[in-house]
Amino acid sequence: MKHHALPAARIVSAHGRHYVARLADGREVQAFPRGKKSDIACGDRVLLDLQGEDQARIAEVLARTSLLYRKDMWKQKMVAANVDRVVVVVATEPSFSPELVARILVACEAQQIEPLILLNKCDLTASLDAARAALAPFVKLGYRVLEMSAHEGADALRPWLQARTSVLTGQSGMGKSTLVNALVPDARAATREVSQALDSGKHTTTFARLYDLAGGGALIDSPGLQEFGLAQLDVGELEQAFPDFRPHLGNCRFRDCAHDSEPGCGLRDHVSAERLALYRMLRQEILSARAPQY
DSSP states (O other), X not given: OOOTTSOEEEXXXXXXXXXXXXXXXXXXXXXXXXXXXXXXXXXXXXXXXXXXXXXXXXXXXXXXXXXXXEEOSSOEEEEEESOSEXXXXXXXXXXXXXXXXXXXXXXXXXXXXXXEEEEEOTTOGGGHHHHHHXXXXXXXXXXXXXXXXXXXXXXXXXXXXXXSEEEEEOOTTSSHHHHHHHHOTTHHHHHHHHXXXXXXXXXXXXXXXXXXXXXXXEEEEOOOOSOOOBTTSOHHHHHHTOTTTGGGTTOSSSTTOOSSSOTTOSSTTTSOHHHHHHHHHHHHHXXXXXXXXX
């Protein structure tokens, strides 16, 4: 159903089943979905049925260009919609999980979203070499790593955010909030206003929030995460989300090759053991999540 007479808006923060939507004139309203189901993400473009000055029902979610989300056997969590770049924030301290980084990169590949790995806190030089070593396999795969320190300024990141919508993601403690505050001077004030309006308390990193950037572009700050399930993918999509697999797919003797111990696997001689182990683990998670639950 089309609602062309209804005003368009963009979801700028997501709080469970209620949202803040920004209209074209810059006004922000509290927006609620119709019905109990709520598959709406920060960054979504929607049509609103306005109900007073500061309330609206979400009449329609417009077609997305991309959706970054995670899913496991029990639940799914939308991170951000209509993003052009995912900035995966890691740091020299505390230590980060390379597996989590790899999972986020697989999700980016599946949605054809351009990733950038940002190594933050590079002023903490004692841990810098170890962090670089942990990221070296991703560099070898062709992923770009930007090194910087948010405390010393975020200017190195600005050119990567211009004229596009980007989302910051990664583990808690990596410095995402410091980055946002450096890039968006009024970010704290904007977040505090949203928290007060929705009575959601002072835990400002528990929800995703979109900020407009000076000079064009938008930045979405997302809550820290410790896991990233990929059960939304099927096995074929998972294979294609490994860029190092793509040149060799279709060369296996068996069509349903799991790239494990089957004879005639076309990948084993060309892909690292670590990448194959990651693939097998994700493949098993996907198959388990799709199996009938009794």
